[in-house]
Every structure is written in structure tokens, then in C-alpha cells.
Amino acid sequence: MCDSVDQSEHPAPRQARSQRVPGMCIKCKTAKPNVSIRLSLYCKPCFVKAEIFKFRTALNKSRQKANQHGTKLMAAVSGGPTSMAMLKLILDFHNVGRQGKTASTAFASVTVGHVDESALFPGCEDGVQRILQAEDVEVVTARLEDVFDSEEGLELVEKTVTPGAVRDKFVAQIVRQNPGVSPRERLKQLFSGLSTATNREDMLDSIKTFLIKKLAQSCGCRTLLLGDSGTRMATKVVTYTSRGRGYSLPFEVLAESQWGDIAVLRPMREWIAKEVAFFNRWTAQPSAVVPTFTTGAPAKASIDRLTESFIVALDRDFPSTVATICRTVTKLQPQDDAADAVHCLVCGMPAEAGAQTWRNRLTVSDVSSTESEGPVAAGAKPEPEPETKLAAGGIDITQRLCYSCQNLLHDAKPGTVLPEFSTHRYQTSDAADLRKQIEEFLI
Template identity: 30%
Template sequence: MSCSNPQSEVKDPGADIPERRTKPKNNQCIKCKTAAPVIQIRHALYCRECFVYATSGKFLKWFLSNFKPNDVHPVFYVAVSGGPSSRYLLQLLHTQMSPRKGKGSFIRPGSAEKLVVIYVDQSKVVPGAENLRNHIEDMVKDFPSVEIIEADVSESWRGSQASISAYLSGQPGQPPSATASEPTADLFDSTLSTSSQESHLALLTHNIILREARKHADSLLGKDSTAPLFLGTSATRVTIKLLSSMSRGRGWSVGSGEVQPESTQYGLNVYQPLLNTSSKEIAYYNRFAIPAHSQAVVNRSFTTFSPPKSSIDRLTEELVVSLERGFPSTVSTVARTGNKISFAGETKEGERLCTLCGWPARAKANEWKNGIAITKLAGEEDESNPLADMLCYGCYTNLTDSRARSHVNYALPGWTDEYAEKQKVTESEMRKEIEDCLIDDNDNDNE
């Protein structure tokens, strides 16, 4: 007997409602009022020249609001994947690094003496992906002063002698392997969910970029010096990230800097200047303004040529793109709303950080999950679970994937030790927290 509902004869009242697609009333460029338009951005039409001018002007306005025109920085760090967004960001930063004419005969100097490109190779993790180092060299070969730092995803385990092993489901993890590639393969091979694999890869890539920039800044500028780091996250991508992060259980830390235009991480000033620029604008700008020999390259991902339901990110992307097609202001509205979200947890001095992702975490998220889900069978003995207590809900869910094996048994990246040490409360700190409740020994003697 089938459990499905029978076919209903009641028609969906919204089935015949057409898509809401606003068409401009005139067929002229909104800027010059003379040329024929070639692209529609939201509810406005642009010709080719006006579109390039308006798009680059949007970035220039943001840049001048954060950097003084006559200041020259020693270095700019920029994370580059080789895709359209990072290629767009490189092109615009190049215009600001070159000397440009000011008022009268004044020549403004370049905003930075050097550009350091950080590229993380994912070809050893993602099936079918390529190393894009040669393509990135073609993109920056005309830049005045540039350095490329190439890192691999396996860098997360390198240089760490005792990273914490995953001890989440009752069985201690194995000690870290001697080579860096084995823990990398073990982490991704043991994670069967594509959504968790994408989350792991994004987390590792972000932390590697921050650490490589921090290490280079320490050697170039001195220890604990500040430097700007640019990330090419577009409005479309941050909309997808915002919705998918909340779907994965990362809503607690969504306002802590991951979707913010400006934040401070690892002592670096992290900027995301493309949060008001959609992927459509970026694609057309690259087509109109960038030479063919240095165009962006789209690399393979875990969900390339996969159906929308293959992962949370892929399904969210399908939803956002389909909504943007009918309602052109969807991406800009969600992205601007995400920019206004602020973290409402503990103060910055006392906030808890997840030992894996480094973002603010709710205390003992694993206990909350155990209260709403069956995580072990009856009769199993309770064992200490120190690592799970220091993870945020999103990372804990990814590591204990319901489709994965029952005992999580692999080494975690080396920075988990660093984050774990920060969470330990010393005896003096504990005494300071409860000093108001303690009775002084001198008071007892007086009595």
C-alpha cells in the first residue's frame, strides 16, 4: 500500500502567477542616454563603455573610503583562486597600484609598493581539478611588482607535531601521520557527504590564506604588524554562503566577519570589496575590459556537472540564481542584509572560538545536538569527549556526518592545538571570575 498522498484536484493558486521580471521602459543607456544598451543590471540598462566605467567607479568609491589617496602601503595581500571574481579583483587592484593622474599636474603614487598573490591548490583534493599556477602567472605578468605564494590544502597539517585527533564518537583518533598528504586524504575520504566535503575545503582554504599572509607579513614587515588582505567574494557568492551557512548550523557565528565587508583576522585587516557586485557584473566586466590571454579560469569543484540536490551549496546556488532571474534585486538585498548582521554573543575578550574553524562558537554545542538527535545507541557507555566540547555546531555536525562511519578517526589540522590552548582557563583567570563569591581569609581571622 502506498503512503503517498493521492493526486489532488485543487489547483495551486500560485501556479499561474507569471515571473516578476521588470523590463526597462526605454532602450537607451541610463548613463550616456545615447548608446544602445548591451547589459541589464537589476532595473537599469548600460552600454559597454558606461558599464565598465560605472563598475570600476563603484570599486574606486569603496577603495577611497577605506584607503587615503596619497598613502602608500608596503604590501597588499590578495587571495586568488583563478576564477572570475578573483580575476576581477586583481584587475581593479592593478589600477590602484599604478601611478595615476590627480588634479592639475599632480601624479598620485600607487597605493601599494608590492602585491602578494596567495593561491591555494586544491587539485589533490577535488577530483578533476587542475593546478592554475600558470594561469595566475599570466594574469599578473603585466603588474609592476608582484609575488605569488602557492600553498596546498595539505599545508594545514604541515609544521604541526601534535595536532588534535578527532575524538568525537567514543574512540580516540590515531596520531597524525608523518606525511601531510595522508591526513588530507583521510579527512575527505571519510566524509561521504558532499556538503561536508565542501565545508571542509572552504574552511581549510580560508585558514591557509590567513596563515600564509600572516607568515609573509611577519617576515616582511615585522611580527604582529598589520596589513590589508583582499578576498574576492562577490555578492552572489556571499548570498549563497549566508544561506548555506545557516542551513549547516553556523548561524551563531554568521555575523562575526565571514560575510562582513571588513574584519580583523590573525592581525590582518581583511577586506571583501565585492560584496555589492554580483557575479553577472563581474562576468561582463571581465569580458569587456580584460584581455583574452589573461581571462579567468573556472576550475572543477565537488559539484561540477552534478544535480542541484548534490549538496547544500549547490542547491542554495540554484535557488538564488533562479530567484535573481525573476526578481533582479534578490542578491543585492540578501547581501546587504548580511552585511548588517552583527555577532550578539559574548564580548570580544571572552568569546569562545571553535577549535577547527576559529569562529565564535556556542558553549558545548554537542550537548545541545545530543538533546535533539539520536547520536548513540542505548547501552553505550558515556566517555569523555574533550574535543567535541570545543567545536561549534557546524563543525561538529560536519565531523560526525550521519552517513560517515560511527567512529571518527583521523587527525585534524595543526591549528586546532592553538585554538584549544586559547580556550583553556588558567587558575588565575578562574579565580578572577569568581573572586566576588570568595571569602577572604583575613575576614575570617578578624571574626
């Protein structure tokens, strides 16, 4: 659309259009530029038009790939700058579509899905609600503490065996929760039991992902838009890599991914944080400050925080960094066995087999067992960890955790109760296991 405007106003020959005019906007070449994005200069109107165009191109490309037309759509909105920009853009797009100009591109409806994080960050919710109420759109909200609504919980009883033992063990039991403790309290207890900011961020990611997916399902939305900017996605790629999530990375940070029957699209993926800031400013789009565990903290407060400041700095010195990282991840594909893999009790992503054995072979903490090992010719892989039978309702959940979530729970205090979706995942996978065993006898 930007191009067509250009042509009508400045009927310049083709080569001239592609040439830059020094000191002028790269698009219209007549106005003084107001902003520099990736070494290109734009004036205010051209910048806004170019950004709208970029959003629609990305959205349409993704929709085509995901084959999602005429479905109900949910936009995941935290109230932060990127998701608010996305909301504005998608509503504009939807309304234009509804007016019949390009009817085929419209969605059946647009709903905002929001996760209320005030249980962990008191006071942050008011601003967000005010902004959302000003928009002409239906808003559905889930609260973080909703994941503790159930009476049953999966409680870690003992996580590490005594020092010097061969393996870390993750043992849990299903407990009845004390009805006197509110879900909000239970949520707070969970987070205070996770010793580091990195672990808290990790857990919060898992809970928010679960909640937003559930919201989309309960509203019957088959398309979900996530407001991850390119900067955010690049940060996520590097953060997840550093947390040991390489196995599930292709499911977590692609431009389009499939969460069960929901197509997840990230139409803001080609915007860097700076573009979001200027777009919101010049289109008068309000947004709220969404706090995190490390807001205002120094860079080394957590992996996510450190990665973010690193990516932003690197992108300043090498302006293509964010785009390159985002492109890198599109070239990755899931491992062949990922489709049949167990889903992690905590993050719900596929968990590779033998993750703990791998770690134990490389962080040995038992010297006695190594003495008798044979020569190199014996070279066989060690046997997979046996599922230990435990007394008194204890369940060994080690193999039900992905590598990264083993890291997460490694530092968790005994007595930590996991969200109800962990219990649910445990029980459903258990039932699936049983069914597999008797499958051939079912008629």
C-alpha cells in the same frame, strides 16, 4: 570618474541626465546598450567605467572603515572569474596611485595569495599558474596539504556513543602521524572520511581560510582582499545559515571583518556574477575554472550547490535579491558573549556555549531518562554538559567545537585526523585555560 567623462562629452542639464532615454544606455544615453544589469541597460564602455567606479567606491569605503592606509595588501586569488577581475582592478588602482595622481590612496605593496588545491582537484592548478604568471605581481602560494605538515595530529577516536545514549560525544586523542604517509595522502584521507559533499565543502572552507590568513601574516600584509562577489556573499549567507553558523555569521561574511590583526575587505561585494562575466569578457581578462566538489553535479549535491542555484534563480525573478541579502547581513551584530567565546577547533570561529545541550534537548534519543522528570514548575535549564574524564589520553572536544562543526564531525569516520591547526588550537586554548586558573597568583 564616469560622471566627469559624461559631463565633458554631453553637457546635458541635470534633470535630463537622470532621465532615461528609452532603448539607450542609461549612462551616456547616446549608444545602443549591450547589457542589462538589474533592469538597467548599459553600453560597453559605460558598463566598464561604471564597474571600475563601483569597485573603487566599495574599496575606499571599506578602507576608511578599517582605517587601513599605506599598508601592505594581499589579494586572495583563486584564479576564478571574480578574483581575477578583482586582481585586475586592484592592480590598476595601485598603479594609478603609484604614478602620483592620488598618491595617498596607494598601498605599500600588492601581493597575490593563492591556495593550491591540486591535492583535491588534480589538474586544476596549471591553468591558474599560467594566468597568474602573466600578471606583473608577486605571487605567494600555499598548498592545501600544508595543514598536515606537522607530526602531531588530533585524531577522532570515537564520535558517537552507542545508539540510545543521551549525548553525542566527540572524543579525540593526539597521535603521532606515520611519517611514511605524505601530507597529501593525509589530506585525502581526511576528505574521504567526511561522508557528504556538504561536509567536504565545510572543511575546505575552514582550511582555505586558515591558509590565506597564514599567508597574509607571513608576508606582513595587514589588509586582505577577498574576491567574494555579491552573488557569492549572498550564497554564503544562506549556506552558513543553513549549516547552523548563525552565531559566527557576523564575523564571516561582512563587507569588512577583522581576522586578528588583519583587516579583511570584500570590494567585489556589489557585483553580481553576471557583471563579473561581462567585465572580464570586455576587458579581455582571462580566468580559470576553479572546480569544487559539486562542479557539474545536480543542485541537490550539497547545501552550497543547492543554495547557489536557488539564489541565482531567485535573483533572476527578483533582481534585488542578492543586494538585499548582502544588506541584511550588515545589520547583524555578534552576540555579546562572542568576544570571550571559545574558538572552534575546526573552523576557528567563536563557538557558543551549550550548543550540544540545545541539540540534545530537541533530538531526544533516550526515553528512559525522561520518565522521572518533574512537573513544569521545575522548569530549570538542564545543567551544562560536564567535561568527561576519559581514560588513555582521550580528550572530550565537544565543547571546543561550534554547533556547525559538531554537525560536520557527527558524520565523520572514527580515525579521521584533523588538520594540524586543530591540534594547535587545542593546545593553545588549553594553555590559556591553565593560565586563567592561576592568573590571580601571577605577579
